[in-house]
Amino acid sequence: MSDTNTDNNVLLDVKNLYTGFTTDDGLVKAVRGISIHVNQGESLGIVGESGCGKSVSMLSIMHLLADNAILKADAVTFGGEDLLHKSVKEMRKYQGNEISMIFQDPMTSLNPLFTIGEQITNPLMRHKKMGKRAALEKAAQVLDQVGIPDPQKRLKQYPHELSGGMRQRVMIAIAICCDPRLLIADEPTTALDVTIQAQILELMQKMKEEYKMSLILITHDLGVIASMCSRVVVMYGGLIMEEGPLRDIFYRTGHPYTLGLLESIPKHDKQRLVPIYGTPPDLLNPPKGCPFAARCKFAMKLCQEHLPQLTEIGEGHRSACWLHNPSVKAKRGEVKLS
């Protein structure tokens, strides 16, 4: 789709991914044809509201979906290798090894029946073929790296004995202990207080530099994106609305939805907030045209009937909006978004 995808620098390349879930009510079309790529050492942010398909798209790549999921894509490659047609068994070599994931809720994503030590040594023994003693040693070392005091003691403790911030550190330790090339963090700080969030973000930044990992950060918090990512993908209704370099997204916004998100944040001047009216579309019966049309203040008749394609509006900056279409521009004139 773009020429940047063809160079050797690309680590993860996803082309035209569709994910649906069969339910009693019908097929929920959670992800409706998205292409995402991540370069080596890059931090990619994926923003969007709940239910826009950000988590599902990442879980699809990892083959971690429930049984009622239907997955379709043109290609999913990681470091040049095809992931799409891998069996469950073959995928295990990647999960927690080359690609790791940190989940949102540290309270429920650790197993309460196993000690911290057992949970960190598990991937080390499985992927790195370490012996138990070597794995425990490495585990203590990683716990120390993620800033957990007294690692030897913690290894013997159970998750309920740790605070939320500590548990999220343990999650990070498990995720990085096998030196992954890609770390996917799904709302890693949403359940945490701001002071603990600051600690975790700082830690992730440090670990990313130290291990030269690529990072995909899924969040709905534009503040977290602004301080962590270099490139941003904005999703809505299972589709990519806009993607581009961080500053282009914030300062040269190319999509009304992105603009709406930015405007919803209070600006310290006590001006009345500008919300996005209405609610997100129902993905059981997604609208024929642009999914955002029903809530968009710039919407035209065209938007309701035809789905806009991602079009280049700057270097590496693409937006899926009819406002950027040459014939619409000729008719309406240039609409200023940012």
Next chain:
Amino acid sequence: MSISSTKENCLEIQNLKKYFEIKAGFLKKPNILKAVDDVSFSIARGETMGLVGESGCGKTTIGRTVLKLYEPTDGKILYCGEDITNLDDKQMISYRKKIQMIFQDPYTSLDPRMNVAHIIAEPIRFMHLMEGKDIMDRVRELVELVGLKQDHLNRYPHEFSGGQRQRIGIARALAAEPEFIVCDEPISALDVSIQAQIINILEDLQSKFNFTYLFISHDLAMVRHISNQVGVMYLGNLVEYAEVEELYENMMHPYTKALISAEPAADPDKAEASQRIVLQGDVPSPINPAPGCPFRSRCQYAKEICGSVKSDLKKINDKHYVACHLFE
């Protein structure tokens, strides 16, 4: 120490304490959890006080104690100058009409077996505010006020999105014609684009009915947007209290500084320029807290005195109070 303004106070709390006993075992002395420890503030009629702090700092406990959902351990709660601290449940009913609450989680605070009309009508029926046909007329009016439609009335909570449910919760709080509303994290379960809708409704209602809000939240930007005064809490203590602009422009307490700097700015240039103060460690346990300043274990300026003597709130100027030994 009491903070009082020249304006007419709607709610005033004086040296409020709420301790919980935690059983340590048979015949053992129970542990004391000091959820709220000697907090005083007042809110003037028609204004909004924001209460911020990390989870477990006692914000919600204050909100619930003000409504007397928890019995205070010590201290006074004054509503329009009248002491309501020791009223029993029956006497409280007349105050409950005036003091209402909007809850954090719109998914669990609505009864799934009641339709919207029933949910909103319940406080009216329970408090015998109206009879017969008038009740439904009032419900229709309330639904309109919060931006829902009449045909929503026969539906059940599961048919609504988070933002719409929060509107139902607001309509229910308004049903008793309150004067004072405790908003306990009313937007934290909602998406960013929906948060602004709810905040606008709260502001519209305030200007229309002259409501007084106690706005409990950990979203510092939103608190700055909606509040007139802000109180910062840490481990059951009010550590700083000021007019909103004074607090954000001229914050003094080391904890307030760390808290505000920890919130990432949704602006890449500002995010790059800002110096984030990253606090080490976690909030200590509020069970049997050590003497001295509650924040000293994480404070980079902690002195010897901080370990033994707890600083009281001191007046810096008319608009600003802070509890820290650095400013004595």
